[in-house]
Amino acid sequence: MPDFAPLPDPPYYAVIFTALRRDDGDPGYSAMADKMFDLAKQQPGYIGVESTCSKDGLGITVSYWTDEAALMNWKAVSEHMLAQQLGRKRWYSHYTLRIAKVERHYDGPEGR
Amino acid sequence: MPDFAPLPDPPYYAVIFTALRRDDGDPGYSAMADKMFDLAKQQPGYIGVESTCSKDGLGITVSYWTDEAALMNWKAVSEHMLAQQLGRKRWYSHYTLRIAKVERHYDGPEGR
Numbered sequence: 118m119p120d121f122a123p124l125p126d127p128p129y130y131a132v133i134f135t136a137l138r139r140d141d142g143d144p145g146y147s148a149m150a151d152k153m154f155d156l157a158k159q160q161p162g163y164i165g166v167e168s169t170c171s172k173d174g175l176g177i178t179v180s181y182w183t184d185e186a187a188l189m190n191w192k193a194v195s196e197h198m199l200a201q202q203l204g205r206k207r208w209y210s211h212y213t214l215r216i217a218k219v220e221r222h223y224d225g226p227e228g229r
Numbered sequence: 230m231p232d233f234a235p236l237p238d239p240p241y242y243a244v245i246f247t248a249l250r251r252d253d254g255d256p257g258y259s260a261m262a263d264k265m266f267d268l269a270k271q272q273p274g275y276i277g278v279e280s281t282c283s284k285d286g287l288g289i290t291v292s293y294w295t296d297e298a299a300l301m302n303w304k305a306v307s308e309h310m311l312a313q314q315l316g317r318k319r320w321y322s323h324y325t326l327r328i329a330k331v332e333r334h335y336d337g338p339e340g341r
Binding site: 120135171176212220 | 233247288324332336337
């Protein structure tokens with residue numbers, strides 16, 4: 118997975134998912150995460166995703182979508198719903214999810 | 230630093246900063262990062278911050294602000310400007326920064 122998502126002309130949508138993993142070492146987690154990244158890519162309106170996780174289990178994943186309909190469709194994809202359910206029941210001790218409209222952006226460093 | 234930022238009633242603003250660090254091991258970096266987290270807290274309109282970094286140097290930091298004026302003020306704080314400059318010149322091989330209006334949010338898992 119590339120580190121950075123593309124920067125299409127705003128506005129577009131960001132889903133900011135911050136999650137603290139339970140310390141259970143479940144090997145099913147990373148397989149499911151990989152599967153969800155692959156599945157998200159195939160959805161209409163998908164722009165990209167940026168994701169990182171520290172060694173203490175705090176992860177932030179931001180997925181980007183062209184519009185609100187696209188992210189609502191993704192939320193309702195059946196395999197993704199199963200992953201959401203497992204996340205609630207098994208993998209995360211806490212999470213927050215925010216839907217935000219990206220109004221502008223820039224990147225850097227300048228001149229590289 | 231707590232893992233999760235508060236969830237005030239939307240709308241509010243998110244600044245999504247994704248950055249790949251250069252592999253230079255500069256010890257000044259984490260001292261500056263800590264200083265910036267402390268300084269941000271003191272700014273008007275600050276809500277909170279969520280930040281994580283993987284061992285390969287990809288970090289995502291999302292700071293939350295009550296309104297656009299607050300985040301523009303923070304961008305212009307002089308010590309923060311110095312940190313931004315060092316980030317461009319020394320610390321990051323690439324970064325993106327997105328300004329987004331949070332329209333709604335939720336947290337979980339339900340029932341815990």
